[in-house]
Amino acid sequence: MTAKGKLYGIGVGPGDPSLMTLRAFEALQAAHTIAYPVKVRGERSTALDIIRRRVDVSGKDILELEFRMDPSDEVRQACRREAVAELAERLDRGEDIAMITLGDVSVYSTYMRIDRMVRDLGYETEVVPGIPSFCHGAAKAGVPLMIGEEGLAVVSYAKDNPDVANAFEGFDNVVVMKAFNSMGEIASLMERNGFSADDAVVVSNVGMEDEYIGPMDPKRRYGYFTTVIAKKGGF
Secondary structure, X not given: OOOOOEEEEEEOEOOOHHHOOHHHHHHHXXXXXXXXXXXXXXXXXXXXXXXXXXXXXXXXXXXXXXXXXXXXXXXXXXXXXXXXXHHHHHHHOOOOEEEEEOEOOOOOOOHHHHHHHHHHOOOEEEEEOOOOHHHHHHHHHOOOOOOOOOOOEEEEOHHHOXXXXXXXXXXXXXXXXXXXXXXXXXXXXXXXXXXXXXXXXXXXXXXXXXXXXXXXXXXXXXXXXXXXXXXXXXX
């Protein structure tokens, strides 16, 4: 009887392949299959582009998994069930699978729901952490996320998330991810809660060719991977 394979959820870091962890590299090297999530079939995967620069994938199967960003929860659940079925078929053949995601696996990642579903079916899984984009962005900007006993709120502006307003009301340190088309709204929230424009830095497409690190500019066009790091009173 063939032993079942193992599923690895791997955070490949924020963009620069040299920031991928050694554990991630080892798991990717050993895996039979590299799986990656997309919103639509045929979409380019930044995570796959990253690992190709460090890992030889020529002898591996590459598996595209579709997770549609549909407003219907029923549709999204169906995508997850289909993905799990594809993974389980390969795991039953004894294949080890590395499912990759940008940044860290536990931060706004498609993977963690899949991990639980696969474990519930009796397969072995392992989560391999990666460097989150906001940590890399803070390092590149030379600013602290927290000092001493300070707290930090990490929120997403996707779908006009009300938690963004709550974060600025309740925390002096705020990270707003997926902020690419919401600079005006974020600036207004900051102003209403005692933050000035000088209290924030924007980090966009960090580690990529069109990287931007600088002040907030509501008129500037930002890439999808854009984060605002704000600290009341300045850095």
